[in-house]
Amino acid sequence: MTDQNILTGDDLAAKALEASDQKDLPAGEDELSLPSGPTGASKLSADKVAETLHSLQNVIERNVSELDRLKEEMKSFRDSLKNIMINDETLSEVEDQAAAITQKVKERKSQLMVSPEVNQLKANISEINERKKEIEEALNTHLLNLYQFTGVKTFDTAAGETREFDIRASVKSGKKAA
Numbered sequence: 001m002t003d004q005n006i007l008t009g010d011d012l013a014a015k016a017l018e019a020s021d022q023k024d025l026p027a028g029e030d031e032l033s034l035p036s037g038p039t040g041a042s043k044l045s046a047d048k049v050a051e052t053l054h055s056l057q058n059v060i061e062r063n064v065s066e067l068d069r070l071k072e073e074m075k076s077f078r079d080s081l082k083n084i085m086i087n088d089e090t091l092s093e094v095e096d097q098a099a100a101i102t103q104k105v106k107e108r109k110s111q112l113m114v115s116p117e118v119n120q121l122k123a124n125i126s127e128i129n130e131r132k133k134e135i136e137e138a139l140n141t142h143l144l145n146l147y148q149f150t151g152v153k154t155f156d157t158a159a160g161e162t163r164e165f166d167i168r169a170s171v172k173s174g175k176k177a178a
Helices: 009-019 046-087 089-113 116-150
Strands: 154-156 162-164
Touching: none
Parallel strands: none
Antiparallel strands: 154 162
């Protein structure tokens, strides 16, 4: 739905050049020359420059107007699409069902989280985490001692595997002087 009478900037420039005596601007010239000197000689007369500027302004104004019209039309279509989604009863019912199911899921998870079985499992996990931390701290100390004696960051297991290890240092919070 484009208007065939709307000229692009390139069309307007070509039309202005056709109306003048020259067909192209010389290389390196990006601007039109205005009359200079006492003779008023120029590449394009002042009237042609004024006419070209006026035509260019009209093209710009028409393009801006068309752009604004298209934006309004797009907004109208988007609003219509949004209204279709809002006013569709089937979609509303399905969304309500989804919200209800989501609420049921949350309620069931809450019920399970306070059950004795879940509480026992959480306690077991917490206990194992504590034991794991203690063993890791002891192992870290032993591996550091092994590295200090051998200078090697590997050890052999009874199963015949060679395992590598990293040495890490951490800074603990300092105690305030009394």
